[in-house]
Amino acid sequence: MLVQGETTFEDCLVSLNVLCDVLLTVAKLMYPLPEFVLIHKDESVLKDIESLENFRLNVYKVTLSQDCELYDVELHTEPNYPTLGKKFGVKSIAEKIRQMTDTDIEKLLSKGESESPLIIIDDVPIESEGVHFFFRVVKQTQFEAIAKQGCVVLLDYTADAALKDEGRIQEITSRIQKLRKEAFFYVNY
Known part of the structure; x- marks a missing residue:
C-alpha cells in the first residue's frame, strides 16, 4: 500500500513518458x-x-x-592558415588574400582546382587548398x-x-x- 506522496518506478516512467510526449508534440512546431x-x-x-x-x-x-x-551577397576569400602557415610567413599573404576584389576572386574560381598554382602573391605560389572561398550577406x-x-x-x-x-x-x-x-x-x- 502506498502512502500519499510516495511514487513507484512505474509512476515515474509514466510521468516521463507524458513529459516527453508533450515536449515532442506541443513544443516543437514548424511553420512554412x-x-x-x-x-x-x-x-x-x-x-x-x-x-x-x-x-x-x-x-x-x-x-x-x-x-x-x-541581395547584397558578396564573394570573399580567407586564407587557410594551417596550409599557408606551414610554408610561409602568413601575415602579409593573408592580408592580400582578404583584400582580393570580386573580379580577382572570379578569375581564381574560373581557373579551377587542377591548375597549379592558383595565384602567386609576393613571389609565393598559392595552391587552391591555401584559400577558402565563401559568400556572405553584407x-x-x-x-x-x-x-x-x-x-x-x-x-x-x-x-x-x-x-x-x-x-x-x-x-x-x-x-x-x-x-x-x-x-x-x-x-x-
Missing part, C-alpha cells in the same frame, strides 16, 4: 517559410531547381536569381545565407502569426493522420 532564394551563375542549375517548384515545398515563394548584388536582412560550391541559398526565417497558425494546422493534421494509421482506421470513399 515566407521565401527561399537561390542564387547561381549557371542558368541550367536554376532551371533544374525551377522544376522542383511543383512539389509541395514548405515555402511560399521560391526566387531564382543570377544576381548576387540584388547587410543585415531577414535572410540567413548558406553557400557552397558557387550556390547561395537565402532563407527568410521571419514568421508572422498567420505563418505560425498554418504551421500549427500542418502539425495537427499530421498528428491526426499518424494516429489514424496507428489505430488502423482507414477511410473508405
Whole structure:
C-alpha cells in the first residue's frame, strides 16, 4: 500500500513518458517559410531547381536569381592558415588574400582546382587548398545565407502569426493522420 506522496518506478516512467510526449508534440512546431532564394551563375542549375517548384515545398515563394548584388551577397576569400602557415610567413599573404576584389576572386574560381598554382602573391605560389572561398550577406536582412560550391541559398526565417497558425494546422493534421494509421482506421470513399 502506498502512502500519499510516495511514487513507484512505474509512476515515474509514466510521468516521463507524458513529459516527453508533450515536449515532442506541443513544443516543437514548424511553420512554412515566407521565401527561399537561390542564387547561381549557371542558368541550367536554376532551371533544374525551377522544376522542383511543383512539389509541395514548405515555402511560399521560391526566387531564382543570377544576381548576387540584388541581395547584397558578396564573394570573399580567407586564407587557410594551417596550409599557408606551414610554408610561409602568413601575415602579409593573408592580408592580400582578404583584400582580393570580386573580379580577382572570379578569375581564381574560373581557373579551377587542377591548375597549379592558383595565384602567386609576393613571389609565393598559392595552391587552391591555401584559400577558402565563401559568400556572405553584407547587410543585415531577414535572410540567413548558406553557400557552397558557387550556390547561395537565402532563407527568410521571419514568421508572422498567420505563418505560425498554418504551421500549427500542418502539425495537427499530421498528428491526426499518424494516429489514424496507428489505430488502423482507414477511410473508405
